[in-house]
């Protein structure tokens with residue numbers, strides 16, 4: 300491929316950032332240039348420091364307020380200014396195309412691309428696409444989706460089911476023994492990994508800490524509590540034998556490598572990783588996610604037999620312990636779920652995204 304230049308807007312949350320990085324890996328491996336647009340949020344700025352091989356620019360993270368809120372005017376002003384800034388960045392970078400990985404951070408660059416006569420694309424990893432993506436899609440040549448369930452929300456637009464890209468580092472997990480040593484765990488004991496997505500999950504964190512004493516004997520927990528909740532969870536549960544708490548995990552491959560099963564929020568990127576790695580899970584949707592989209596995500600897995608879906612409102616420590624016990628003590632069930640999870644994976648999702656962009660560029 301000639302040096303086609305792709306701008307990837309992937310800021311705001313791990314659920315946008317990591318699939319965006321996966322596309323960047325594939326695009327540069329094919330000889331293309333990449334500019335990543337991220338937000339000022341900590342997770343994005345840390346990625347900027349970690350992935351020094353890429354060119355980054357920071358644009359404001361824009362969250363849409365309620366339609367009739369007084370915050371609407373400042374929001375529209377910020378959106379307008381960011382669109383102008385993106386137009387400048389596309390020109391400077393000599394962009395050939397723009398890809399938004401979701402959320403309102405994708406809208407200004409896609410709009411700027413359309414304005415500049417460049418092709419734009421948006422990726423939606425959720426089963427129920429967000430409003431921002433449905434709006435961004437109007438400026439795009441093609442819409443990429445993670446799961447087929449999202450297709451019907453994009454009307455007459457050209458939709459390609461690419462799957463959600465997974466970072467290359469997930470392809471090379473360390474051995475279980477290495478991973479266990481990293482977290483001070485015993486590689487020979489059954490291990491439950493708990494994660495609330497890139498932002499943590501306060502109530503779920505507490506439920507796990509309370510339920511732990513009723514988990515099957517010998518079970519270890521690697522609890523990724525999120526940076527804001529680490530200290531509180533450590534106070535509630537830390538110090539117990541076999542219970543290891545961390546805040547943000549910057550080595551998810553090791554966390555997955557030591558896990559026999561995972562208890563997780565149902566953010567699309569976490570779920571994509573679970574299916575890619577073939578891990579059985581208990582999914583507890585974040586109850587306040589926009590339009591309850593995490594329930595729709597979790598239903599994709601529970602319908603396929605890849606996960607147990609539990610609503611937080613119906614969950615207490617006793618019920619959670621029961622679910623964990625079923626999962627940790629029944630190898631056959633775990634194997635069946637792992638297989639079902641694997642059957643939902645699209646291992647070459649980043650390649651599919653790049654193929655679809657290149658197909659459009661080659662028609663230009």
Ligand SMILES: CC(=O)N[C@H]1[C@@H](OP(=O)(O)OP(=O)(O)OC[C@H]2O[C@@H](n3ccc(=O)[nH]c3=O)[C@H](O)[C@@H]2O)O[C@H](CO)[C@@H](O)[C@@H]1O
Nearest residue numbers: 312313314317496497498547548551566567568569585588
């Ligand atoms: C609360 C909310 O609305 N969350 C949304 C957000 O996901 P959010 O970013 O919360 O969560 P996701 O599960 O989609 O992604 C988390 C990503 O962060 C990584 N990770 C997580 C924890 C950690 O300590 N270290 C780490 O690297 C995971 O490996 C994964 O790649 O965007 C997703 C994609 O649109 C949506 O599906 C989620 O519903």
